Amino acid sequence: MKRLLSFLISFLVYALLPLSANAQALIADLSSHIIAIETDFHGAELVLFGSIDQKLTPEDNLVFVVRGPAQNIIMRQKEQRHGIWMNTQQAIFEEIPSYYAAYSVHPLNDTVPPLLRQRNQLGLYTLDMPVAPNTTTTAAVSQQFRLEILQKKQQDNLYSEKVGTTSFLGDKLFRVPLKFPENVPIGRYTVDTFLLRKGEVVAAQTTPLHISKDGIGAEVFLFAHRHTALYGLLAVLLAVAVGWGSTTLFKKA
Amino acid sequence: MELYFPIAEISLNVILVLLLGGVSGVAAGMFGIGGGFILTPLLIFIGVPPAVAVASQANQMVGASLVGTLTHWRRKNVDAKMGCVLLVGALSGSYGGVLLFSHLQSLGQIDLVISLCYIVFLGSIALLMLLESVKSLRRDNTPKPLNTSLKYRLHHSWLMRTLPFKMKFPQSKLYISALLPIVIGMLVGLLVATMGIGGGFIMIPAMVYILGMPGQMVIGTSLFQIIFTTALTTLLQSIHNQTVDVMLAFLLLIGAVVGVQFGTKWGQKIKPETARLFLAVLALGIALKMATGLLLEPENPYTLEVIPQ
Numbered sequence: 001m002k003r004l005l006s007f008l009i010s011f012l013v014y015a016l017l018p019l020s021a022n023a024q025a026l027i028a029d030l031s032s033h034i035i036a037i038e039t040d041f042h043g044a045e046l047v048l049f050g051s052i053d054q055k056l057t058p059e060d061n062l063v064f065v066v067r068g069p070a071q072n073i074i075m076r077q078k079e080q081r082h083g084i085w086m087n088t089q090q091a092i093f094e095e096i097p098s099y100y101a102a103y104s105v106h107p108l109n110d111t112v113p114p115l116l117r118q119r120n121q122l123g124l125y126t127l128d129m130p131v132a133p134n135t136t137t138t139a140a141v142s143q144q145f146r147l148e149i150l151q152k153k154q155q156d157n158l159y160s161e162k163v164g165t166t167s168f169l170g171d172k173l174f175r176v177p178l179k180f181p182e183n184v185p186i187g188r189y190t191v192d193t194f195l196l197r198k199g200e201v202v203a204a205q206t207t208p209l210h211i212s213k214d215g216i217g218a219e220v221f222l223f224a225h226r227h228t229a230l231y232g233l234l235a236v237l238l239a240v241a242v243g244w245g246s247t248t249l250f251k252k253a
Numbered sequence: 254m255e256l257y258f259p260i261a262e263i264s265l266n267v268i269l270v271l272l273l274g275g276v277s278g279v280a281a282g283m284f285g286i287g288g289g290f291i292l293t294p295l296l297i298f299i300g301v302p303p304a305v306a307v308a309s310q311a312n313q314m315v316g317a318s319l320v321g322t323l324t325h326w327r328r329k330n331v332d333a334k335m336g337c338v339l340l341v342g343a344l345s346g347s348y349g350g351v352l353l354f355s356h357l358q359s360l361g362q363i364d365l366v367i368s369l370c371y372i373v374f375l376g377s378i379a380l381l382m383l384l385e386s387v388k389s390l391r392r393d394n395t396p397k398p399l400n401t402s403l404k405y406r407l408h409h410s411w412l413m414r415t416l417p418f419k420m421k422f423p424q425s426k427l428y429i430s431a432l433l434p435i436v437i438g439m440l441v442g443l444l445v446a447t448m449g450i451g452g453g454f455i456m457i458p459a460m461v462y463i464l465g466m467p468g469q470m471v472i473g474t475s476l477f478q479i480i481f482t483t484a485l486t487t488l489l490q491s492i493h494n495q496t497v498d499v500m501l502a503f504l505l506l507i508g509a510v511v512g513v514q515f516g517t518k519w520g521q522k523i524k525p526e527t528a529r530l531f532l533a534v535l536a537l538g539i540a541l542k543m544a545t546g547l548l549l550e551p552e553n554p555y556t557l558e559v560i561p562q
Binding site: 041071083098152183217225232246250 | 259365495
């Protein structure tokens with residue numbers, strides 16, 4: 001009975017799908033949902049492609065946001081004390097995206113109202129960066145830390161904003177290359193696509209992306225984290241073997 | 254040829270890593286030191302995260318110091334008994350050092366402490382070595398009467414004679430209190446764990462000037478105990494921080510064992526005083542670099558650190 005019911009439901013869904021697809025303002029997908037980091041990894045490029053229902057006017061915008069898994073960050077500031085430069089302030093920021101890239105067809109500031117940018121976190125300067133509850137730094141220092149996080153992450157190619165990299169085929173088909181640097185963090189990513197018309201989000205879509213290690217590198221990483229003591233022991237034994245082996249080798253030679 | 258290192262989480266040129274290992278190997282062969290204080294800063298400089306650099310360097314040194322020990326062992330230049338007594342102190346000291354390290358890390362002052370340790374310990378030993386080697390290069394072969402030297406005075410002081418638990422060390426021809434090497438080992442172990450180095454450059458002067466060991470015994474014996482302290486460090490770092498990159502350590506070690514062969518050959522061609530002068534200048538340079546880092550205004554006073562999950 002249950003099976004029959006689920007069959008009927010899925011039949012209904014499929015029957016209705018072509019209709020809704022036709023009416024959809026936005027369809028987008030990734031060329032691949034997986035990036036495997038192997039030992040010869042030098043960064044990767046994916047293509048986000050899809051279609052919109054009608055031509056993009058200059059007031060409209062198409063925005064793509066790639067977010068990496070959240071991480072916690074400690075920021076510190078050095079000051080001169082007794083002639084020595086040392087850390088004097090520190091604050092912990094929680095749930096910061098480890099990776100963030102915003103691609104848009106038109107500049108974000110021109111086409112998207114501030115409130116909307118803030119709500120959807122469109123653009124680097126709209127990112128939420130809450131401090132940990134027990135933080136002792138003043139609001140001004142915390143704000144300065146936030147700006148420094150944005151700076152440093154951009155220097156490391158982990159945060160970016162790009163305008164005008166999307167190409168169109170006709171009025172409706174679009175594609176945008178998404179570039180990932182070689183130091184890209186591993187984990188679950190989301191790729192959000194927003195279609196904005198006259199300062200409002202008319203359609204949005206989320207596509208998952210998984211970045212993980214693969215090959216020998218992944219095996220080593222997993223082993224190091226799962227069997228910590230055994231890994232340490234094997235690391236020591238390997239060093240002993242190389243040391244011992246080389247001594248006998250060079251003695252013969 | 255680039256290779257992705259899974260724990261360091263960056264791609265590095267394999268040739269570069271082998272070369273860095275080779276440089277530390279040459280230094281080890283020539284001067285009889287582990288080369289940690291040269292290699293660790295270099296690794297950080299090419300982009301390896303500091304925690305991974307320190308831990309993988311310890312792993313590499315297990316093999317490198319084994320190579321050195323075996324060479325000295327064949328020449329009967331290792332006092333194993335003294336090495337074991339030093340180890341008793343060193344192992345407990347480095348365990349304490351690991352705890353101290355994580356405490357300072359949570360306070361955000363670990364970099365400051367590491368820099369200060371380098372400046373105070375490496376700097377002062379380098380200065381002493383520099384003065385001594387310049388002096389001996391100048392006057393060539395006129396040995397001073399032994400009983401007025403610092404070594405003689407320290408070794409025959411009242412404190413040394415009255416300390417309990419006296420022990421015989423036949424290979425070094427010493428009869429001294431076991432407390433001395435234990436305390437020295439402990440202090441060195443504490444420093445080693447906080448600075449992330451083998452500690453030969455602190456251990457060797459202490460063995461000569463405080464324990465009064467004969468010169469030809471100190472390098473082998475120091476290397477002997479470094480095998481075990483670095484093995485313990487590798488194990489502790491793997492368990493607590495997962496920062497040991499075996500692939501990095503392996504390649505560094507391959508470079509190092511080849512470098513050692515050349516270093517030993519070249520080391521025999523130069524006068525020991527010249528070698529020491531060279532080493533002193535190098536060590537002084539590193540200490541000065543650390544000092545300018547603390548005294549000059551940094552380019553960017555802000556630092557970002559990701560908290561591991």
